[in-house]
Amino acid sequence: MPARVRYGVIGCGMMGQEHLRNIALLPDTEVTVIFEPDKGMAARAAELAPGAKFVGSVTELLDVEAIDCILIASPNHCHVQQMEEIRQKRPMPLLVEKPLFTDTKDLAELETFRSAYPAPVWVAMEYRYMPPVTAFIEQAKQATGGIKMLTIREHRYPFLDKVGAWNRFNRYSGGTFVEKCCHFFDLMRLIMESEPVRVMASGGQDANYKTETYDGEQPDVLDNGYVIVDFENGARAMLELCMFAEGSRYQEEVVAVGPEGKIEAFVPGPNRFWPEDLGAPPVPHLVVSPRHPKGSRRIDIPVDPAILDAGDHNGSTFYQHEGFVAVVRGVKEMPDVTLDDGRLAVEMGLAAQQSARTGQAVSMITSKLSSVAC
CATH class of the missing domain: 3.40.50.720 (NAD(P)-binding Rossmann-like Domain)
Structure with a gap:
């Protein structure tokens, strides 16, 4: 060690x-x-x-x-x-x-x-390690009585400038549903505790990158879209992505609903993008809303300011490294996110890219990206 x-x-x-x-x-x-x-x-x-x-x-x-x-x-x-x-x-x-x-x-x-x-x-x-998302995962099953519907919404700023503009092109990034959204497909599998069987998507490039050119080539990445995923256990999930919505108070919103109630996580974007004239940045929090008796309950989940200031992901990178270092030291036996987890998140993203391109649903049952009629 x-x-x-x-x-x-x-x-x-x-x-x-x-x-x-x-x-x-x-x-x-x-x-x-x-x-x-x-x-x-x-x-x-x-x-x-x-x-x-x-x-x-x-x-x-x-x-x-x-x-x-x-x-x-x-x-x-x-x-x-x-x-x-x-x-x-x-x-x-x-x-x-x-x-x-x-x-x-x-x-x-x-x-x-x-x-x-x-x-x-x-x-x-x-994204697994954002404190409000971690709390959401821990409480979702009890709050919902078993998740039947999961919605993840990210309303954010456009892709930032990267060296060589590699994130502007599908051939380098894998496409927006891979580059940006594999996080969310990983969360879907983790929260649902089930595997995807079908992916359906629609997306476009409607506001960003349209006036940019690199060596005479215009970016081809999506800047918005919807993805619906059906899971083996009969539950379903939806992703809503918009990358020209940086005026939003919260960047990520995650909602799970089941027969006993609803739970929501609200995650603000990076503090460095929050306008000073609007006062203090929003505080990440959960809202738990049972069906009986009615009455929502808010739970604030503040993040240590030093950890928050170290990155753009609500402190998650720090907590991720804590776990990884524990694996390196032999204190923790296995990584939280395995190669199979990483592979399946990308396969779901590639399936979404294919579905958005072809207008057809994509079967995930055989772990191959094969189109089927909607």
Whole structure:
């Protein structure tokens, strides 16, 4: 068990920098080596991890002896190749940012990796660890009497600028329903305690990116949409995404309903985007509404300000790293979010992309993206 957990970090763009800020808050952890090819992002990362050594490749990072685990926070389409390089050269506990992969063509290589990787792999699904969402998950079954309907709504700002504009194109990001929404599909499976059988989606690009061009090419990612998912246990879930709704008071709203009542989670967006003239940012909270007797009850769930300020995900990145470090130290036996969890979240996202593109529902029963008539 390492007394001090030493991270190697691959990728220090916007999300990678959030990871650096949160690792710095954890006791007995440090970032010792970083691979970040963009000079601007590397300079910002050096300010956040001044003791880290910077190297020019994944191979060079793996040559550094003083690392106990690796975080991959590179662009989406790089993940599988980098995971395989680590497997072949120096396997160790791995925290991989979502989405785990971006294309069905990656599945064979991912299966080879899964069957042969000897160390724990944790897929970074931060939304599980937002304190109001965690409380929602803990209380949902009792509050509803068994969930029959689940709705997740995210009304937020457009995609932020990333190095090389990789998040503007489906071929690099996997598409909006993969890049942005695999979080929500992971939550659906976790909350429902069931597997998806059918995915139906509709989406479009109606407000954002329409005047942008990169090397003469216009972005092709969606900026809004609906996704309906049917589950094996007969329950159903819906996602509503809008990325031109940054005027909303709450960024995420999660609602579960069952025969005994309803529970809702309200999660504000990043504090740094909240206008100062509007006063203090909203407080995350739950609302529990039983059918009998009627009467809603609000439960505020504030987050430690230091943890809240370390990122854009309501403190979740910190709590995720707490769990991952426990796995690295051997205190915790298994990752909370497995490779199979990460794979299924992406498969649901790819199914939603396909459904939105073709106008047909997509069957998930065989774990293959095959269209069926609605």
